[in-house]
Amino acid sequence: MKNVKTVVPARAAWSSVVRTGETLTVTDLYGNQAVDFLVYDAHDTSVRYSAPDTIQAQGTIFLTTGSVLLSNEHTPLMTVVADDVGRHDTVGGACSKESNTLRYGHHTWSQHACVDNFLAEGVKYGLGKRDLVSNINWYMNVPVEKDGTLGIVDGISAPGLSLTLRAERDVLVLVSNCPQINNPCNGFEPTAVEMTIEAGRGDGA
Amino acid sequence: MATATTYGARDHARAQEGARAEAMPVVPASAWPAPPCEAGHLVWAETVAGGNYTHRVLARGTELRLTDLLGDACAHLLLFVADRPWERLNVADTVKVQWNAYLGEGRLLLSDQGRVLASVVADTSGRHDALCGTSTLVRNTERYGDGTPQSASPAGRELFKLAAAKNGLEPRDLPPSLSFFQGVEIREDGALDFTGSAGPGGSVTLRAEQDVTVLIANVPHPVDPRPDYVCTPLEVLAWRSEATRPGDQLWETTPESRRAFLNTAEFLAARGLA
Numbered sequence: 084m085k086n087v088k089t090v091v092p093a094r095a096a097w098s099s100v101v102r103t104g105e106t107l108t109v110t111d112l113y114g115n116q117a118v119d120f121l122v123y124d125a126h127d128t129s130v131r132y133s134a135p136d137t138i139q140a141q142g143t144i145f146l147t148t149g150s151v152l153l154s155n156e157h158t159p160l161m162t163v164v165a166d167d168v169g170r171h172d173t174v175g176g177a178c179s180k181e182s183n184t185l186r187y188g189h190h191t192w193s194q195h196a197c198v199d200n201f202l203a204e205g206v207k208y209g210l211g212k213r214d215l216v217s218n219i220n221w222y223m224n225v226p227v228e229k230d231g232t233l234g235i236v237d238g239i240s241a242p243g244l245s246l247t248l249r250a251e252r253d254v255l256v257l258v259s260n261c262p263q264i265n266n267p268c269n270g271f272e273p274t275a276v277e278m279t280i281e282a283g284r285g286d287g288a
Numbered sequence: 289m290a291t292a293t294t295y296g297a298r299d300h301a302r303a304q305e306g307a308r309a310e311a312m313p314v315v316p317a318s319a320w321p322a323p324p325c326e327a328g329h330l331v332w333a334e335t336v337a338g339g340n341y342t343h344r345v346l347a348r349g350t351e352l353r354l355t356d357l358l359g360d361a362c363a364h365l366l367l368f369v370a371d372r373p374w375e376r377l378n379v380a381d382t383v384k385v386q387w388n389a390y391l392g393e394g395r396l397l398l399s400d401q402g403r404v405l406a407s408v409v410a411d412t413s414g415r416h417d418a419l420c421g422t423s424t425l426v427r428n429t430e431r432y433g434d435g436t437p438q439s440a441s442p443a444g445r446e447l448f449k450l451a452a453a454k455n456g457l458e459p460r461d462l463p464p465s466l467s468f469f470q471g472v473e474i475r476e477d478g479a480l481d482f483t484g485s486a487g488p489g490g491s492v493t494l495r496a497e498q499d500v501t502v503l504i505a506n507v508p509h510p511v512d513p514r515p516d517y518v519c520t521p522l523e524v525l526a527w528r529s530e531a532t533r534p535g536d537q538l539w540e541t542t543p544e545s546r547r548a549f550l551n552t553a554e555f556l557a558a559r560g561l562a
Contacts, residue, residue: 129460134380135421138480139510144419145478155445155462157426170478174389174419176380181402184551185385185544198400215400216463217380227474231390233383 085282093273094262096200100125101250104283110245111222113274115238117261118221119177119197122160125253130154134173134217146171159251167244172220178263187265200259223268237267311337311521325527332526338519341447341505345370346496349531356469358520359488362509363468364422364444367405370499375399379418379464385544391416403552404497413490415471421464423510432517441517447505455501468492470509482511497531
């Protein structure tokens with residue numbers, strides 16, 4: 084029985100193909116660590132995660148158990164089948180060196196950021212900048228006030244909490260274990276997470 | 289038959305010139321009857337039918353006014369830097385950097401490179417959405433029976449694919465889009481409330497802060513709960529004006545907007561463009 088565990092160190096990138104029916108469990112080993120996440124149809128990467136389609140289909144901006152991650156063609160890529168936390172972000176996107184200059188100042192330019200992780204990991208599969216879109220931030224907490232004010236605030240995760248995704252087709256997953264140190268998305272101190280891929284749970288996949 | 293010969297067919301086709309339709313481009317734009325700007329500055333004047341699309345490359349400093357003529361337009365919009373389209377609208381950065389999920393006057397439409405593509409200089413509608421994107425073939429087929437461009441219920445993404453192709457771009461170049469004139473609000477628990485239109489006559493004016501390729505699809509908002517495909521004509525007018533400059537109020541609205549304009553100015557200066 085397939086069971087592949089990988090610890091992704093703080094600030095690092097990770098990727099894998101997850102086959103139809105297999106599950107991917109993301110474990111927040113030390114708590115409050117944002118895990119930036121993109122997913123593509125493994126056989127046609129022009130079909131990729133769509134935050135807008137996922138939001139419009141489920142009628143809410145937060146992800147949890149039962150949420151289906153939809154593609155830009157409104158087809159299912161993965162489903163959240165278990166979640167210890169109850170709320171994950173679809174709105175904030177990835178940090179980049181460029182957006183950091185706007186959010187915090189130009190002194191942050193030499194710091195590492197998620198978009199660079201996505202580019203470095205994606206290029207292994209022939210993906211480039213045109214293939215990056217708004218991503219999921221597992222464990223990141225982005226509330227929206229009545230007047231529209233939004234921001235990344237202290238997380239609601241804790242050490243050892245996890246969520247599990249089931250692949251609804253063969254998918255390519257790109258992860259950036261967020262290196263941001265200027266906001267509470269990871270408590271100002273990036274830490275390691277763990278990725279576990281398992282064979283289908285009794286569905287024969 | 290008058291069209292039985294090549295000469296007759298030619299005469300028949302040429303006799304159509306001057307015909308008017310409810311939705312059409314007016315060329316030259318200067319022939320538009322009531323321009324909102326100095327005579328001769330209009331560069332684009334068009335009425336886009338519900339279920340249709342349009343696109344244009346606009347020079348830095350051009351103002352673009354979208355008007356919901358009858359109250360049921362929905363202008364889905366994408367922006368790309370004109371000559372390097374891999375730099376493009378980033379809705380996540382647009383809402384995150386400005387600390388607000390909603391669009392309106394004074395907001396900047398940001399690229400993924402920490403620069404300004406366009407600014408919202410006027411807004412009389414207030415019903416917009418930066419989170420739900422546009423509609424798809426799959427969803428429109430479920431809801432309306434069809435979503436192909438030639439059907440009675442075209443999907444926004446299908447129209448964007450056509451508009452993108454006419455600018456040398458592919459489906460992978462289409463990121464999440466914005467939509468104007470059909471609003472969505474977010475509840476505390478994250479749920480969406482569709483607030484619909486502000487009514488006939490609402491308008492939004494954008495100012496291009498770089499040379500940009502603009503794609504527009506006028507289709508129903510994807511969470512519009514009405515069972516029928518309801519989308520009415522969108523008026524599009526653009527005219528020569530001036531880009532935001534140091535000292536303009538918009539430049540200094542927030543620390544984030546100041547840095548976004550500074551990044552943009554330096555980029556353009558290095559290229560010799562401004």
